[in-house]
Amino acid sequence: xxxxxxxxxxxxxxxxxxxxxxxxxxxxxxxxxxxxxxxxxxxxxxxxxxxxxxxxxxxxxxxxxxxxxxxxxxxxxxxxxxxxxxxxxxxxxxxxxxxxxxxxxxxxxxxxxxxxxxxxxxxxxxxxxxxxxxxxxxxxxxxxxxxxxxxxxxxxxxxxxxxxxxxxxxxxxxxxxxxxxxxxxxxxxxxxxxxxxxxxxxxxxxxxxxxxxxxxxxxxxxxxxxxxxxxxxxxxxxxxxxxxxxxxxxxxxxxxxxxxxxxxxxxxxxxxxxxxxxxxxxxxxxxxxxxxxxxxxxxxxxxxxxxxxxxxxxxxxxxxxxxx
Amino acid sequence: xxxxxxxxxxxxxxxxxxxxxxxxxxxxxxxxxxxxxxxxxxxxxxxxxxxxxxxxxxxxxxxxxxxxxxxxxxxxxxxxxxxxxxxxxxxxxxxxxxxxxxxxxxxxxxxxxxxxxxxxxxxxxxxxxxxxxxxxxxxxxxxxxxxxxxxxxxxxxxxxxxxxxxxxxxxxxxxxxxxxxxxxxxxxxxxxxxxxxxxxxxxxxxxxxxxxxxxxxxxxxxxxxxxxxxxxxxxxxxxxxxxxxxxxxxxxxxxxxxxxxxxxxxxxxxxxxxxxxxxxxxxxxxxxxxxxxxxxxxxxxxxxxxxxxxxxxxxxxxxxxxxxxxxxxxxxxxxxxxxxxxxxxxxxxxxxxxxxxxxxxxxxxxxxxxxxxxxxxxxxxxxx
Ligand SMILES: Nc1ncnc2c1ncn2[C@@H]1O[C@H](COP(=O)(O)OP(=O)(O)O)[C@@H](O)[C@H]1O
Ligand SMILES: [Mg+2]
Numbered sequence: 001x002x003x004x005x006x007x008x009x010x011x012x013x014x015x016x017x018x019x020x021x022x023x024x025x026x027x028x029x030x031x032x033x034x035x036x037x038x039x040x041x042x043x044x045x046x047x048x049x050x051x052x053x054x055x056x057x058x059x060x061x062x063x064x065x066x067x068x069x070x071x072x073x074x075x076x077x078x079x080x081x082x083x084x085x086x087x088x089x090x091x092x093x094x095x096x097x098x099x100x101x102x103x104x105x106x107x108x109x110x111x112x113x114x115x116x117x118x119x120x121x122x123x124x125x126x127x128x129x130x131x132x133x134x135x136x137x138x139x140x141x142x143x144x145x146x147x148x149x150x151x152x153x154x155x156x157x158x159x160x161x162x163x164x165x166x167x168x169x170x171x172x173x174x175x176x177x178x179x180x181x182x183x184x185x186x187x188x189x190x191x192x193x194x195x196x197x198x199x200x201x202x203x204x205x206x207x208x209x210x211x212x213x214x215x216x217x218x219x220x221x222x223x224x225x226x227x228x229x230x231x232x233x234x235x236x237x238x239x240x241x242x243x244x245x246x247x248x249x250x251x252x253x254x255x256x257x258x259x260x261x262x263x264x265x266x267x268x269x270x271x272x273x274x275x276x277x278x279x280x281x282x283x284x285x286x287x288x289x290x291x292x293x294x295x296x297x298x299x300x301x302x303x304x305x306x307x308x309x310x311x312x313x314x315x316x317x318x319x320x321x322x323x324x
Numbered sequence: 325x326x327x328x329x330x331x332x333x334x335x336x337x338x339x340x341x342x343x344x345x346x347x348x349x350x351x352x353x354x355x356x357x358x359x360x361x362x363x364x365x366x367x368x369x370x371x372x373x374x375x376x377x378x379x380x381x382x383x384x385x386x387x388x389x390x391x392x393x394x395x396x397x398x399x400x401x402x403x404x405x406x407x408x409x410x411x412x413x414x415x416x417x418x419x420x421x422x423x424x425x426x427x428x429x430x431x432x433x434x435x436x437x438x439x440x441x442x443x444x445x446x447x448x449x450x451x452x453x454x455x456x457x458x459x460x461x462x463x464x465x466x467x468x469x470x471x472x473x474x475x476x477x478x479x480x481x482x483x484x485x486x487x488x489x490x491x492x493x494x495x496x497x498x499x500x501x502x503x504x505x506x507x508x509x510x511x512x513x514x515x516x517x518x519x520x521x522x523x524x525x526x527x528x529x530x531x532x533x534x535x536x537x538x539x540x541x542x543x544x545x546x547x548x549x550x551x552x553x554x555x556x557x558x559x560x561x562x563x564x565x566x567x568x569x570x571x572x573x574x575x576x577x578x579x580x581x582x583x584x585x586x587x588x589x590x591x592x593x594x595x596x597x598x599x600x601x602x603x604x605x606x607x608x609x610x611x612x613x614x615x616x617x618x619x620x621x622x623x624x625x626x627x628x629x630x631x632x633x634x635x636x637x638x639x640x641x642x643x644x645x646x647x648x649x650x651x652x653x654x655x656x657x658x659x660x661x662x663x664x665x666x667x668x669x670x671x672x673x674x675x676x677x678x679x680x681x682x683x684x685x686x687x688x689x690x691x692x693x694x695x696x697x698x699x700x701x702x703x704x705x706x707x708x
Contacts, residue, residue: 219376220409224488225397225426234435235422239413 033303040296047290058297070273071281071298074187078277079256081191082198087248089195090202095237097203098210108207111200119197123265126193130179130266138176145172180266183274190275193262198255202248209244213237243317250313254306278302325527326387326495327352328373333382335368342368345382346554348547350496352387355522355529359539360549361575366532369549370498373530375399386495397426402489403498406505408481410473410488417456417469420487424452427492459487479510486521496528503538515542536576540564548572570693573616579647581687582622582659584615594688594698597654601630601683613696614689619647619662621685624677631678634659636671650679 040059043052062068097107114122129136144150152158155169163169171177179189217236226232260279263269269276269284278298286295328350335343342365350356358366371377373384375396383392391399402423410419428448460466463483473481482502489497502518503511519542522529533539539546540560547557548571555569567573573581586596589610593600596615625631637658638649646668648661661679671677688696 214407214409216405216407216409217411219371219374219396220403220405220488221411221422222376222396223374223401223403224423227395227397231426235411235426239411242413 036296036299036303039292040300041293043291043293045290045292054293058294059301061294062297062301067273067276068281068298071276071278074273074275075257075259075277077187078191078194078259079253081188082194082256082259083249083252086195086198087202087245087252089199090248091206091241091245093199093203094206094210095233098207108204111203113200114197115200115204119261120265122197123193123262126262127180127266130189132176132178132181135179137179141168141171141176144168181271183270183272186267186271186274190259190262190267193266194256194259198252202252205248205251206241206244209241210237213240246313246316250309253309257302257305257309325352327385328496328528328530329385329388330369330373331383331385333369333372333379333384335365335372335377335379342552343372343379344552346552348554348557350528350530352528353526355519355531355542355544357531357533357539357543357546358549359533359536359546359575362534364549365552366534366549367500370403370500370530370532374401374403374498400495401498402492402494402496404485404489404500404502406501408473408485408505410481410484412473415470415472416460416465416476416484416487419473419484420456420459420465420491421452423488423492424455428452455491456487459491462490463487478506479514482506482514486518490521490525494527496530497522497525499529499531501533502531504533504535511538518542537578540576546576548575550575566695567616567687568695570614570616570689570695573687573689577618579619579660579662581616581618583657584617584652584655584659586613586615587611588613596632597652599630612691614693616687616689617681617685619660622659622661622679622681624648624661624663624667624671625680627678631680633676633678636673636675636677639668639671639673641665641668648677650677652679 041053041055043054093111097104132138155163155166157163177185179185218232221232221235226235258279259277263275263277263280267275269280282295282298285291330348332345332347333343334345360366368377372379375394383390386399460469463486465483465487503514543560545559546563548555550571556563556572563576584596586594587610588594632652634650634652636648637651640647646663646665648663650659650661652659688698690696
C-alpha cells in the first residue's frame with residue numbers, strides 16, 4: 001500500500017521501529033525453515049564437502065520405506081490416543097474441580113505437577129515404576145493374584161469367565177508384560193505417560209475457560225427449564241467452552257506430534273521401531289546418523305502437519321466458535 | 325398469573341445478613357418494584373423468589389403454594405437479567421425458542437439432527453415455531469431472527485431477553501435492573517414498552533431497580549429496601565407524599581428532599597436555628613429532629629422573623645424549571661428550591677434571600693429517622 005504509507009511523513013521511523021522484529025523473525029524462523037526445506041532435496045551430511053541434489057528422493061523414501069511407515073503409524077497412534085483422552089480427561093477433571101466448594105487449589109496443584117516437572121526426570125521415575133521385575137506396577141499387579149476377591153473380580157471368574165482367557169489371569173500365570181520392552185505395549189505405555197503429562201495442562205486451560213462463563217447464563221438456563229446437569233452442560237458449558245476446546249485441541253495435537261523426550265529416555269524408538277515417532281526419527285537420522293537430508297525431509301513433513309493443524313484451527317476460530 | 329408471598333424471608337452469606345426477615349405480599353397481576361440503593365439485597369431477594377438462591381429462613385408462596393423446595397424451572401417464572409444472559413452461540417430465534425424446547429421436547433428431541441428421528445417432533449416444532457414467530461413479531465425482532473447476540477445493539481438484546489421471557493406463559497415475571505445497561509433515551513422508551521407489556525399480559529411483574537424514577541413511573545406499588553430491610557411498601561404517591569422513614573424520603577424524589585436539622589424545646593415547639601416555627605410535636609422534651617421539605621414546597625419569601633435567611637450559591641436552569649442551591653446558616657446541608665424560570669429575575673449567585681415553606685408540606689422525622697407528626701397541625705406558614 002504505497003499510497004497509505006506515503007501519507008505518513010514519518011514512515012522511515014516506522015519502518016525503523018518494525019525492522020528489528022522483522023529481522024529477528026526472518027533470521028530465527030524463516031531462514032532455518034528455508035534451509036531445512038532446501039536441505040531436504042539433498043543428501044547432505046554434516047562436515048561433507050559437497051552438496052548433492054537428489055530431488056525428491058528423500059521424500060520418496062519417507063513415504064515408501066517401511067521404517068517410515070512405522071514412524072507415521074506410531075506417531076498417529078500416539079496422537080490418536082493422547083489427544084482425545086487427555087482433552088476428555090482435562091475437561092472432566094476441570095468440571096469436577098470447578099464444582100468443588102473447597103480444595104480446588106489442592107487438586108489443581110496435584111494435577112498440574114506433571115506439567116511443571118521436567119519430563120526427562122519423570123521418565124526415569126516411570127522407567128523404575130514400569131520395570132518388569134522390580135517395578136511397582138508389575139509388583140502390585142502380581143500381588144493382586146494372591147488376593148482372592150480381587151483376583152476373581154479382575155479375571156471375571158466371579159461370573160463364570162474362564163480365568164485363562166482373561167488378560168489378568170494370563171498375567172498371573174505367565175507374568176505381566178514388559179511394558180516398554182514389548183512391541184505391543186510400548187507405544188501404549190508411552191501414550192499413557194503422555195496423557196498423564198498433558199491432561200493437567202488441558203485441565204488448567206479448561207478451568208480458565210470455565211471461570212470465564214457468566215453464572216447468569218447458568219441461572220437463565222435453569223429458569224428456561226434446563227433441569228439436568230447434562231442439559232445445562234449442553235446448553236451453556238460446552239458451547240461456551242468452544243474457543244477453549246479449539247485451543248486445547250490444537251495445542252495438544254501439536255505437542256503430541258512433537259513427542260520426543262519420553263521416547264528417547266525410555267525406548268529409543270524400539271522395540272522393533274514400535275515407538276519410532278517423528279521427532280525421534282528426525283533426531284536419529286539427522287543427529288545420530290548424520291543423514292541431514294532425510295532428517296530435513298521428515299522435518300518438512302512434520303512442519304506441514306503442524307501448519308495444517310494451525311490452519312484448521314484458524315478456520316474453526318473464524319467460522320464456528322467466535323461469538324463476540 | 326399468580327400472586328407471590330414472601331414469608332419471613334431471611335438470608336445471610338456466612339456471617340453477613342443480607343436480608344433480615346421480611347414479608348411481602350404481591351398481588352396477582354400487580355406491577356411491584358423493589359427499589360433501593362446498590363447492595364441493599366434487591367437482587368438477592370429476587371433470586372430467592374426465582375429459586376436461584378435458597379433463603380436461610382422463611383418461605384416463598386407462589387399462588388399460595390409453598391415453593392421453597394421447588395427448582396427454578398418448576399416454579400414456572402420468567403426472569404430478565406441485567407446482563408440479558410443471552411446464549412451467545414445461539415441465534416435470536418434459538419434464544420427465544422430455548423425455554424419452549426427445554427419444556428416441550430423430550431431428552432432425545434433436544435439433540436439437533438436426532439430430533440428428526442423421533443416421532444411427534446414435527447407438530448411440537450411447528451407449535452414452537454409459531455410461538456417464536458409471534459413473539460418476535462410483537463417485539464419487532466422479525467428481521468433479526470438469524471443474528472447472534474453479538475451482532476445486536478443493547479436495546480435489541482433487551483428485546484430478545486424479553487422475548488425469551490414471554491414466549492412461554494410463566495406465572496410471573498422477574499426483572500433485575502433490566503434497563504440499567506441502556507442509554508438514557510432508550511431507557512425511557514423501554515420503560516413504556518415494559519409497562520405496555522404488563523398491561524397486555526396482565527401478569528405479575530416483580531421489577532428490581534436502583535433508579536427511583538423507574539420505580540415511580542412504572543409501578544402499581546413500590547417496596548423500598550435499605551440494608552436488607554423492607555422499610556416501606558406503598559403506591560408511588562404514598563411513598564412520595566408520606567414516607568415513613570427519612571431514608572425513604574431521601575431516596576425517592578429528584579432532586580433530593582431538603583433535610584433541615586431542628587430542635588424541639590420543652591413545650592414541644594419545633595425550633596429551627598433557635599427560632600420556634602409554628603408547629604409542635606406531642607413529645608414535650610428537647611430533642612433533635614429533622615424537618616424534610618421537598619424542593620417544590622420551598623419558596624422564596626419576604627424577610628420576617630420566622631423566615632429562614634440564606635444565600636444563593638448556585639443556580640441551575642433547566643428550561644421549564646430552575647433550581648436554586650441555597651446555603652443556610654447553621655445547617656450543614658445545602659438546600660434546593662425549585663422555582664419557575666420566570667421567578668429567577670433579580671436573583672444571582674451571592675444574593676441573600678429568605679426561604680419559607682408551608683407547615684403542611686413539612687415532614688418530621690425523629691433521631692432514628694422514624695416519621696413523627698406535628699400536633700395540632702395548624703395551617704400555617706413558617707414565615708407567617
Ligand atoms: N454470593 C454472595 N456471597 C456473599 N455475599 C453476597 C453474595 N451475593 C450478594 N452478596 C452481598 O449481598 C449484598 C446484597 O447484594 P445484592 O442483592 O446483589 O444487592 P443489590 O442487587 O441490591 O445491589 C451485597 O452486599 C453483596 O456483597
Ligand atoms: Mg443487583
